[in-house]
Every structure is written in structure tokens, then in C-alpha cells.
Amino acid sequence: MKTLRLILGDQLIYKHSWFKQKNNHVTYFIIELKQESEYVTHHIQKIIGFFASMFNFVNYLKKNGHKVIYIKINDSENKATLADNLKYQIEKNQFQKFEYLLPDEYRLDEQLKKISNSLNIQSEVFDTEHFFTSRNELNDFFKNKKTYLLENFYRHLRKKFNVLMQGDEPIGNQWNFDSSNRNAYKGKDIIPEPFSFNHDYTSILNEIKKSGIKFIGEVNEKNFIWPTSRKQSIQLMHYFNQHLLPLFGKYQDAMHTDYWSLFHSRLSFAMNIKMISPKEVIESAIIEWQKRKDEIGIEQIEGYVRQILGWREYMRGIYWAKMPEYATLNYFQNKLKLPKWFWTGETKMNCMKHAINQSLEYAYAHHIQRLMVTGNFALLSGIDPDEVDKWYLGIYIDAIEWVEITNTRGMSQFADGGIVGSKPYVSSANYIDKMSNYCKNCYYDKSTKTNENACPFNSLYWLFYETHREKLSRNPRIGMMYKVLDKFTSADKEAIFNKAINYINSIENL
Ligand SMILES: Cc1cc2nc3c(=O)[nH]c(=O)nc-3n(C[C@H](O)[C@H](O)[C@H](O)COP(=O)(O)OP(=O)(O)OC[C@H]3O[C@@H](n4cnc5c(N)ncnc54)[C@H](O)[C@@H]3O)c2cc1C
Ligand code: SF4
Numbered sequence: 001m002k003t004l005r006l007i008l009g010d011q012l013i014y015k016h017s018w019f020k021q022k023n024n025h026v027t028y029f030i031i032e033l034k035q036e037s038e039y040v041t042h043h044i045q046k047i048i049g050f051f052a053s054m055f056n057f058v059n060y061l062k063k064n065g066h067k068v069i070y071i072k073i074n075d076s077e078n079k080a081t082l083a084d085n086l087k088y089q090i091e092k093n094q095f096q097k098f099e100y101l102l103p104d105e106y107r108l109d110e111q112l113k114k115i116s117n118s119l120n121i122q123s124e125v126f127d128t129e130h131f132f133t134s135r136n137e138l139n140d141f142f143k144n145k146k147t148y149l150l151e152n153f154y155r156h157l158r159k160k161f162n163v164l165m166q167g168d169e170p171i172g173n174q175w176n177f178d179s180s181n182r183n184a185y186k187g188k189d190i191i192p193e194p195f196s197f198n199h200d201y202t203s204i205l206n207e208i209k210k211s212g213i214k215f216i217g218e219v220n221e222k223n224f225i226w227p228t229s230r231k232q233s234i235q236l237m238h239y240f241n242q243h244l245l246p247l248f249g250k251y252q253d254a255m256h257t258d259y260w261s262l263f264h265s266r267l268s269f270a271m272n273i274k275m276i277s278p279k280e281v282i283e284s285a286i287i288e289w290q291k292r293k294d295e296i297g298i299e300q301i302e303g304y305v306r307q308i309l310g311w312r313e314y315m316r317g318i319y320w321a322k323m324p325e326y327a328t329l330n331y332f333q334n335k336l337k338l339p340k341w342f343w344t345g346e347t348k349m350n351c352m353k354h355a356i357n358q359s360l361e362y363a364y365a366h367h368i369q370r371l372m373v374t375g376n377f378a379l380l381s382g383i384d385p386d387e388v389d390k391w392y393l394g395i396y397i398d399a400i401e402w403v404e405i406t407n408t409r410g411m412s413q414f415a416d417g418g419i420v421g422s423k424p425y426v427s428s429a430n431y432i433d434k435m436s437n438y439c440k441n442c443y444y445d446k447s448t449k450t451n452e453n454a455c456p457f458n459s460l461y462w463l464f465y466e467t468h469r470e471k472l473s474r475n476p477r478i479g480m481m482y483k484v485l486d487k488f489t490s491a492d493k494e495a496i497f498n499k500a501i502n503y504i505n506s507i508e509n510l
Pocket of ligand 2 (some may be wrong): 114
């Protein structure tokens with residue numbers, strides 16, 4: 001049967017069983033869509049990264065003898081929407097069957113179901129074979145439970161897939177080494193250079209400009225640094241295993257003005273568009289650890305496995321358990337607009353300036369910068385989670401809704417009221433100062449709450465707790481904070497809250 005198989009931009013699954021055999025009746029369809037490039041304003045490196053990776057994937061398919069229809073953004077045959085494009089190709093080429101892979105985004109899942117129903121040919125959907133767990137596995141696992149604890153799901157997956165296990169027990173006799181993974185970087189260990197590629201993608205940038213797609217951020221198009229093929233993704237993975245894994249866990253939460261990726265893998269983009277699988281990333285790291293146990297502690301490898309087998313699968317499960325309602329949750333009813341400097345980095349707050357500028361420069365910030373700097377500020381100031389989501393979904397090269405929204409709306413903004421996190425991730429300057437060198441050269445004073453140039457985080461932090469007392473004070477993980485707050489004198493409280501309100505009122509000038 002003459003079949004058209006759709007491959008979306010985040011489904012570049014070189015090892016998928018679809019591609020094991022050549023089949024003359026099957027044509028693959030890959031298309032650069034305006035619809036996908038404009039549903040939020042994306043970072044230019046993200047758009048180039050997708051288009052270049054799709055181009056390389058098409059070449060791989062063709063080289064391996066597969067038939068491909070590849071429509072680029074400015075091709076005259078490129079119709080306005082995915083539906084129009086599919087209908088056009090199916091009619092033009094007289095396809096008798098339509099097949100696609102399960103999309104990871106709710107929006108596309110719904111759209112493709114609708115398109116399939118509207119076609120007058122048969123259609124079938126296949127698994128991407130990418131994740132450890134199925135879409136509904138987390139929902140089934142937590143059935144009838146009130147809370148969705150990551151730790152329980154993670155342990156279940158460690159056992160199920162026999163990862164870092166010795167029989168029924170975790171290797172190292174502990175499931176979690178988080179307490180050994182909270183070091184600040186003080187310059188003692190040498191940080192290897194971020195491994196980069198030097199692609200010249202001037203032509204892709206020109207095509208994007210010609211198409212009129214709006215974008216944010218910067219790019220050195222002659223030296224594009226991200227992997228755009230499976231081969232390069234594997235190179236980046238090996239570089240991480242060899243040079244960064246030994247200290248990954250130790251400095252997982254550290255932030256520093258001189259280093260934008262420290263010991264992080266930067267593999268999220270390659271994994272999220274599925275050029276490499278989480279299984280091979282974990283397996284290769286474990287092999288490296290087994291070879292170099294003298295150098296690589298169990299806490300380093302466990303910290304890494306937890307992020308991928310734990311958090312990544314967990315977030316995907318939450319997404320499918322809670323969408324589409326999840327995208328509307330706003331537990332604190334926050335309404336403030338994101339200040340304009342989120343798009344320029346022009347703020348006097350050194351931590352925010354660094355986290356935002358590096359995001360604009362590299363389309364990347366590591367987890368703690370996203371959570372405890374930009375996310376922390378947005379939550380403390382009361383920014384609308386819709387605005388926060390749009391920013392995160394646009395600016396990061398690895399941002400795809402299933403993993404962006406659960407991290408942003410859930411973990412970082414607590415807009416889900418505690419599905420992902422058992423308490424809001426907020427802090428004053430204290431934590432930022434402990435984990436970074438940002439505060440040293442800041443215009444604001446990290447150690448005061450109410451002085452003229454007091455750090456905004458310090459007063460916003462207490463106003464946050466005061467404002468949400470009703471929703472948070474009974475939370476056993478937070479009760480302590482209210483005991484501290486209630487010991488402040490009324491005059492102190494008034495001064496702190498006034499300071500915070502002033503900062504919020506002049507948020508554009510911070
Ligand atoms: C507000 C906010 C928004 C985020 N948005 C995204 C996003 O859009 N896309 C995305 O992939 N990650 C997102 N994350 C999670 C995390 O920040 C990134 O996965 C990580 O920074 C990617 O860099 P890395 O590959 O160097 O990660 P490493 O630190 O090297 O970690 C290894 C891998 O673990 C996985 N991982 C780590 N933490 C998480 C997590 N919390 N959830 C899911 N997977 C995780 C990633 O696949 C990552 O590549 C977000 C976190 C926050 C707090
Ligand atoms: S003093 Fe405050 S604003 Fe400045 S870097 Fe530290 S935490 Fe950020």
C-alpha cells in the first residue's frame with residue numbers, strides 16, 4: 001500500500017524500527033513548518049538547530065535508500081498548516097495510507113488525530129520507541145495516590161530497568177546522594193571547555209530571515225555550537241562521559257559568572273529531538289563509571305541517572321496525566337507581566353543579568369539558573385505563569401512543551417499547587433550567594449532587606465510568604481518559614497513588605 005509517513009522535527013529517531021528496512025511503497029515526509037516556528041517567539045539557535053538537524057536527518061534517510069519528501073520553509077509547495085500540507089501531498093501523490101509517530105505535544109497529538117479522522121485514507125500511529133516509559137505509565141503507577149512523588153517513580157524505574165542496582169538494593173546502598181551534590185564552584189577543579197561544533201549555517205539563517213519568522217537571541221551562524229546529527233550527539237555524549245561526569249554531581253547546582261555550562265552535559269537538545277535516546281545516554285555513562293570507579297564516585301553517576309531516568313521520564317508522565325488542564329493552572333492567581341528586560345538582560349541584578357544574557361547568547365542556562373534565578377524571581381514577583389511559560393518555551397534550545405511546561409509551571413512556578421513539587425522553590429539572596437559568585441559584583445546588597453539598594457530577592461521573598469499565607473502555612477515543609485516571619489517586629493515587616501511592593505511597582509527599572 002502506498003504509504004506516507006510523517007516525521008516531526010522532534011522525531012529524528014535514527015534508530016527507530018521504521019528505518020530498519022527499505023520499502024519502496026513508503027515515503028517519509030519532513031517539513032519545516034511556519035506553524036511550529038511561530039507558536040511562540042523562539043530563540044534563533046533553536047530554529048536553526050531544528051532545521052539543520054532535519055536537513056541532516058533527511059540526508060541520512062536518503063543515503064540509506066529511503067524515499068523522502070522534504071519541504072523547506074520557503075518552498076512554493078509549503079502550505080500554511082500541517083493539515084494543508086498533508087492533504088496536498090496525499091492527493092498529489094495518491095497515497096493510500098497515512099502513518100505518524102506519537103507526538104510528544106498535546107497540541108500536535110490533538111491536531112494529528114483530527115487530521116487522521118478527516119482523511120479519506122486509512123491511518124495508523126506508532127510509538128517513538130524513545131522513552132523508558134509509556135505516556136500513561138506514571139498515571140497508572142500513581143493511581144489513587146494523592147501525591148506524585150518523583151522519588152517513588154524513580155525507584156520503581158531503577159528496579160524495573162535494573163539501573164544501578166544490586167539485586168533489589170541500590171548500588172551504594174542509597175537511592176539518593178543529593179546531599180553530596182550541592183557544592184558551589186570555588187575555582188579549585190578545572191572546568192573543561194564546553195564541547196562545541198563549528199557548523200556554518202549562514203544559509204539556514206538567511207532562509208529563516210527570508211521567511212519572515214520572528215525570533216529572539218543571538219547566533220554566531222558561522223560557528224553554530226550545537227549538535228545537529230546523531231554522530232555529533234554521540235560525540236557530545238562521549239565528551240561528557242570522559243571529561244564532565246567525574247564532577248557532574250558535585251557541581252550540579254553551582255553557578256558562576258565565568259562558566260555557562262560548568263559540568264553539565266548540554267545533551268537535552270539532542271535527546272529532546274531524539275537523535276540519541278535516554279537509554280544509550282545512561283548506559284554509556286554507567287559504562288564509563290564502571291571503568292573509572294576510582295575517579296567517578298557513585299554520587300556523580302547517580303546524580304546524572306536521576307536527572308534522565310528520574311526527572312525526564314517523570315515530567316513526561318505528569319504532562320500526559322495532567323494535560324490539557326495543566327497549561328491553565330495558576331495556583332497563586334499571578335497576573336503581572338514579564339518585565340521587558342527578560343528579553344534584553346538589561347537589569348542591575350547581576351544574577352538575572354548573567355542568567356538572561358547567557359540564555360540570549362547560547363539558548364541555554366542550566367537547571368539551577370532556570371529554577372533558582374529567573375524562575376525564582378518570576379514567582380517571587382507574581383508574574384503570570386502564561387508569560388513565564390512563553391519565555392521559557394521560546395528561549396531555550398531544548399524547550400519542547402512536555403518538558404518545559406512541567407518544569408516551568410510546575411516545578412518552578414508552583415502554579416500546579418504542588419503536583420510536581422511539594423513546596424515552592426523560592427529563595428532570598430542567601431541561596432544564590434551560597435551557590436554562585438553573582439552577588440560579589442552586584443549593584444544590590446545581598447545582605448540587607450530594606451536599605452536603598454537592598455537585594456530585591458530579600459524583601460520579595462518575605463512578601464511572597466506573607467501574601468500566600470493561607471495557601472502555604474499549613475504545608476509541613478514550609479511551616480518553619482512562618483515561624484521566622486512571625487518573629488519579625490511589625491515595623492520590620494511593614495518596611496520589608498513596602499520595599500518589596502516598591503520593587504514590584506518599579507519592576508521595569510530593577
Ligand atoms: C523553569 C525550568 C524550565 C525548564 N525547561 C526545560 C525544557 O524546556 N527542556 C528540557 O529539556 N529541560 C528543561 N528544564 C530542565 C533542565 O533545566 C534542563 O533539562 C537542563 O538544564 C538541560 O541541560 P543539560 O542537558 O546540560 O542538563 P544536565 O544537567 O547535563 O542533565 C542531564 C539531562 O537530564 C535531564 N534533566 C535534568 N533535569 C531535568 C528536569 N528537571 N526535567 C527533565 N529533564 C531533566 C535532561 O534531559 C538533561 O539533558 C527546565 C528546568 C526549569 C527549572
Ligand atoms: S545581590 Fe541579589 S540581585 Fe544581586 S546577584 Fe545577589 S541575589 Fe542577585
